[in-house]
Amino acid sequence: MxxxxxxxxxxxxxxxxxxLEAGATASAAQLAQYxxxxxxxxxxxxxxxxxxxxxxxxxxxxxxxxxxxxxxxITLLQIVxxxxxxxxxxxxxxxxxxxxxxxxxxxxxxxxxxxxxxxEAHEAWRSSLAATSLADILAALPGWAPSRTRRLLAxxxxxxx
Amino acid sequence: MxxxxxxxxxxxxxxxxxxLEAGATASAAQLAQYxxxxxxxxxxxxxxxxxxxxxxxxxxxxxxxxxxxxxxxITLLQIVxxxxxxxxxxxxxxxxxxxxxxxxxxxxxxxxxxxxxxxEAHEAWRSSLAATSLADILAALPGWAPSRTRRLLAxxxxxxx
Numbered sequence: 001m002x003x004x005x006x007x008x009x010x011x012x013x014x015x016x017x018x019x020l021e022a023g024a025t026a027s028a029a030q031l032a033q034y035x036x037x038x039x040x041x042x043x044x045x046x047x048x049x050x051x052x053x054x055x056x057x058x059x060x061x062x063x064x065x066x067x068x069x070x071x072x073x074i075t076l077l078q079i080v081x082x083x084x085x086x087x088x089x090x091x092x093x094x095x096x097x098x099x100x101x102x103x104x105x106x107x108x109x110x111x112x113x114x115x116x117x118x119x120e121a122h123e124a125w126r127s128s129l130a131a132t133s134l135a136d137i138l139a140a141l142p143g144w145a146p147s148r149t150r151r152l153l154a155x156x157x158x159x160x161x
Numbered sequence: 162m163x164x165x166x167x168x169x170x171x172x173x174x175x176x177x178x179x180x181l182e183a184g185a186t187a188s189a190a191q192l193a194q195y196x197x198x199x200x201x202x203x204x205x206x207x208x209x210x211x212x213x214x215x216x217x218x219x220x221x222x223x224x225x226x227x228x229x230x231x232x233x234x235i236t237l238l239q240i241v242x243x244x245x246x247x248x249x250x251x252x253x254x255x256x257x258x259x260x261x262x263x264x265x266x267x268x269x270x271x272x273x274x275x276x277x278x279x280x281e282a283h284e285a286w287r288s289s290l291a292a293t294s295l296a297d298i299l300a301a302l303p304g305w306a307p308s309r310t311r312r313l314l315a316x317x318x319x320x321x322x
Contacts, residue, residue, distance in 0.1 A: 001164050003250045011275045012256055036260030076278055089164045089250070095173055099197030101313050113301050114172045117237055121289035128282035140274050152262050 001089050006045045007080055009037055013046065014054060014079050016153055018071045018134040019146040025064030026153050034153050045083065052082035071138055077129035090118035162250050167206045168241055170198055174207065175215060175240050177314055179232045179295040180307040186225030187314050195314050206244065213243030232299055238290035251279035 013031050020026065026034070028043035046065055049055040056068040067074060092115035096103050111119075138146070174192050181187065187195070189204035207226055210216040217229040228235060253276035257264050272280075299307070 001162050001245050001250045003162050003252070005252060005254065007251060007279075008253055008256055008275070011279075015275065016262070032260075034260050034262040035256045036263075037256065076275070076282075080279075084162050089162045090168060091164070091166060092169055093166065095169055095196045095198065099193075099195050101177070101195040101310065102197075107303075113298060114169070114176065114237070117290070117293050117298075118168075118172075118241075121237075121286045124289040125282045125286040128285040129278070132278050137274060137278075142268075149262065 003080065003084050006041070007083050009035065009042060010045055010049055010079055010083050011076065013042075013065075014049065014067070014074065015134060015137050016149050017055065017065060017067050018074075018138055019141075019149040020066065020153070021150060023066070024150070025058055025062070025066045027064035030064065030153055048082045049079065052078060054078055054082055067134070071134040074134045075130045076132045076137075077126055080129055088119060088122040090115070090122065092118070164241065164245050167202070168244050170196065170203060171206055171210055171240055171244050172237065174203075174226075175210065175228070175235065176295060176298050177310050178216065178226060178228055179235075179299055180302075180310040181227065181314070182311060184227070185311070186219055186223070186227045188225035191225065191314055209243045210240065213239060215239055215243055228295070232295040235295045236291045237293045237298075238287055241290055249280060249283040251276070251283065253279070 012035060016031070016034065017026060028046055029039050031037070031046070032039035032042045046055060047057070050057050050065070050068075053068055054074055055065045057063070057065055092112060094108070094112070096112055097105075097108055173196060177192070177195065178187060189207055190200050192198070192207070193200035193203045207216060208218070211218050211226070211229075214229055215235055216226045218224070218226055253273060255269070255273070257273055258266075258269055
């Protein structure tokens with residue numbers, strides 16, 4: 001059970017974009033340089049965050065990515081599920097219905113208890129990630145962090161034509 | 162993020178073995194027939210449960226697998242981690258230390274907050290699975306289930322020489 005390596009990339013990219021001034025953006029190339037990551041693959045992954053409604057992509061010479069919503073409305077779960085999808089890691093193929101021990105259909109009207117317990121565990125994982133927003137992450141950063149991030153990363157508003 | 166397909170197999174095998182009489186066993190071939198599963202691959206996976214201390218393997222003509230511990234002392238977590246290992250699905254490669262935005266070492270003495278939050282979610286998943294034992298699963302089965310399982314699956318004590 002492994003999340004893609006890019007999960008770390010996108011969590012950090014989103015947390016960094018959350019530190020920019022309103023209206024400022026960072027391009028995939030800038031984010032790749034900021035974290036020393038492969039730019040083409042990172043760009044593809046950032047598009048997944050756009051599709052998930054976490055980021056907005058703007059075009060043009062100073063275009064790039066910025067958050068699509070306020071930091072309090074973007075959770076770690078939304079970012080992780082944008083990268084990896086929403087399906088549970090446990091796959092129930094209903095083996096209770098097959099083989100010598102196959103249960104009759106009338107005994108299989110409710111979901112298998114083992115699948116239910118696995119689903120509960122997945123929901124516990126999801127709830128934990130949904131309980132942390134980017135605003136929570138920002139609140140825990142040292143005071144000097146946002147200005148440093150802005151200086152090293154962004155297309156600032158001043159850069160704009 | 163996917164668990165192996167055999168996770169379902171081993172959860173069901175353990176729950177079935179939990180229904181046998183004390184001292185009774187079922188072989189990999191019998192379990193494979195009971196659930197219509199590929200016997201050689203199932204046998205290999207059952208050995209993972211033996212290594213994890215969940216099952217005991219006995220040899221001889223009536224040998225097979227039985228639980229190594231009382232049902233109340235075997236949790237779903239132990240079974241799932243025997244199949245898939247204990248590592249978190251999230252891999253932190255410390256990208257905060259690399260690239261243009263690399264943080265200085267003195268700012269990296271504590272684990273990355275994003276990695277901490279991902280670890281908390283994994284612990285929530287583990288706690289959920291650790292909260293259910295095979296005894297809990299047995300208690301939720303209909304009354305007729307254990308005798309049916311014994312009849313269709315096991316080397317019963319009477320079979321023994």
